[in-house]
Amino acid sequence: MDEKFGVVLVAGLTVFGLVFIYDATTDGISSDIGDEEVFYEKSFGTIGQEEHDHRVIELGDFNVGEGRADVLGFEQDRARINDRFLRRNERLRFDYNATQPRDGTLEFEVLGRDGPGSVYVKVNGERIFDEHLISTSNPTVEIPEEHLRHGINDFEIGVNKDGIITGSEYVLEDVELRVSDRTFSDHKDNFRVYSFEIEDFVEADLTFDIDEAIREENLRITVNDNEIYNRRQARTSDEEASISLDYLQAGSNRIEFSTSRPAEYYLEHADIVIRSLEAIVAEEVDETFELSSEQLSYANREDTQEYITFEYRSLLPTPRDLQIEINDETLEISPERGLNQHEIPEGTLEEENSLRITSEGAYVLENLQIKSVREN
Numbered sequence: 001m002d003e004k005f006g007v008v009l010v011a012g013l014t015v016f017g018l019v020f021i022y023d024a025t026t027d028g029i030s031s032d033i034g035d036e037e038v039f040y041e042k043s044f045g046t047i048g049q050e051e052h053d054h055r056v057i058e059l060g061d062f063n064v065g066e067g068r069a070d071v072l073g074f075e076q077d078r079a080r081i082n083d084r085f086l087r088r089n090e091r092l093r094f095d096y097n098a099t100q101p102r103d104g105t106l107e108f109e110v111l112g113r114d115g116p117g118s119v120y121v122k123v124n125g126e127r128i129f130d131e132h133l134i135s136t137s138n139p140t141v142e143i144p145e146e147h148l149r150h151g152i153n154d155f156e157i158g159v160n161k162d163g164i165i166t167g168s169e170y171v172l173e174d175v176e177l178r179v180s181d182r183t184f185s186d187h188k189d190n191f192r193v194y195s196f197e198i199e200d201f202v203e204a205d206l207t208f209d210i211d212e213a214i215r216e217e218n219l220r221i222t223v224n225d226n227e228i229y230n231r232r233q234a235r236t237s238d239e240e241a242s243i244s245l246d247y248l249q250a251g252s253n254r255i256e257f258s259t260s261r262p263a264e265y266y267l268e269h270a271d272i273v274i275r276s277l278e279a280i281v282a283e284e285v286d287e288t289f290e291l292s293s294e295q296l297s298y299a300n301r302e303d304t305q306e307y308i309t310f311e312y313r314s315l316l317p318t319p320r321d322l323q324i325e326i327n328d329e330t331l332e333i334s335p336e337r338g339l340n341q342h343e344i345p346e347g348t349l350e351e352e353n354s355l356r357i358t359s360e361g362a363y364v365l366e367n368l369q370i371k372s373v374r375e376n
Contacts, residue, residue: 037298040289040355040370048362049281050315052202057191057272059208064187064219064257065264072188073104074155074177077252082169083117083161091158092172096179098153104143104179106155108172110135115159115168122156123147130160133170148179174252186258191272195250199318200277204243206255208270210236217263222256223247233265243272277316285357289370291349299349299372306344310368313337320361326370327353335363344370 063069073096082090106121110133121129121141129141155177159168174190206221206228213219213235221229221241229241255272259265291299299306308324312335324331329348333340355370 035374036371037295038369038371039291039295039299039349040287040353040368042287042368044285044365044368046315046362046364047285047357048283048315048359050277050362051281052275052277054273054275055197057274059189059191059255059270059272061266061268062187062257062270063185063264063266065214065259066184066261067264067266068100068102068180068182069185069187070178071181071183071185072176073179073181074175075188075190076175077173078111079108079157079172079175080169081119081157081159081172082115082167083159084167084169089158091156092175093154093156094177095155096153096177098148098150098179098181100150100182101145101148101153102180103145104148104177106141106143106157106175106177107138108157108175109138110170111173112171113169115162117159117162117168119170120158120160122154122158124149124154143179184261186256187267188254188256190252190254193248193250193253193274197274197276198245198248198250201245201248201317202275202277204245204248204272204274206241206243206270206272208239209268210234210239210265211268212264212266214262214264217260219263219265220258222258224249224254280316280360280362282358282360282362285355285365287355289353289355291351291353293351295372296349296351300347301374304372304374306346306349306370306372307341308344308368308370309339309341311338311366312340313364315362315364319363320359323358325354325356325358 060070074094076092079092080090081092113133113135116132118130118132120127123143124147126147128143128147129139131139133139157172157175159170162168176190210233213233215232215234218230218232220227223243224247226244226247228243228247233239257267298304308326308331314320314335314337319335319337322333322335324333326344326348327350329345331342333342357365
């Protein structure tokens with residue numbers, strides 16, 4: 001035969017998804033490349049360990065309804081008192097209308113101080129307290145029964161003038177007056193919740209005993225005006241009410257016990273127990289992996305992009321960030337529950353590679369892959 005037939009030699013060589021075909025008619029090499037190469041993969045399971053912690057807030061014993069109780073006579077979140085020269089002398093004044101008062105307490109926290117003057121407290125014009133205070137101090141001023149009277153009682157908190165020109169100023173927080181009095185009263189109290197307890201909240205429960213009860217009307221309990229208990233309850237022990245996280249806020253929270261005439265409840269050992277995952281045993285991931293020259297060539301192609309992917313589940317109510325170090329590149333990641341995918345910058349991967357994952361949390365990490373994907 002005179003016809004010449006091109007001889008085609010096909011050499012199929014597959015290396016990591018690359019198929020090279022030699023065509024004798026073109027005397028060249030063409031290639032068909034795979035869409036994805038996985039360089040490293042591993043499931044780690046649980047990393048770190050969560051530990052439950054709890055804090056007890058003691059509310060004490062008190063009456064709700066007709067009877068003797070520690071009545072909240074006054075409260076104010078913040079107040080400023082001073083004796084500044086050429087400025088208005090600022091004092092905190094308030095009154096309480098007593099029925100049968102015995103004694104009382106006045107509490108506040110010093111949020112800030114400027115100047116050397118002392119803080120005084122007057123009750124019905126008589127000075128019962130005069131001290132130099134420092135920031136963060138939290139004095140309790142005892143008010144003896146002989147300084148209180150039936151009817152209106154006047155209170156004043158101020159600063160002693162230290163000199164004609166110099167002056168002093170205090171910023172007070174959470175000012176509260178409580179008086180042991182006989183009256184029909186609801187019981188109001190404040191308790192503090194810290195931000196980490198909100199972030200890592202597990203549960204919060206109010207527990208109390210009812211020592212005496214005239215249960216003509218329900219005993220009602222609210223937290224920040226959200227009802228957590230409403231029941232006509234006889235004498236009992238270990239009564240419990242759950243406080244939802246939705247009802248709490250970081251900082252000061254208000255709890256109120258109330259009823260209506262002629263009901264009366266005497267509560268003992270009222271406590272709030274807040275449970276959180278405050279303590280964490282942290283662990284780190286330290287791994288190494290190698291790439292062949294063919295794999296590294298694949299990663300360095302212009303039409304490929306490298307990724308790290310993984311499935312994540314936090315063991316804490318609020319996930320913690322992950323810091324992922326691949327060689328000299330650091331990725332700061334706020335992971336989401338389920339599949340996560342993040343780009344690895346070009347040129348990060350080498351033949352010898354290190355992988356390090358750190359976090360302040362406890363979590364489950366599965367199906368972690370480092371891979372290169374051909375972009376279409």
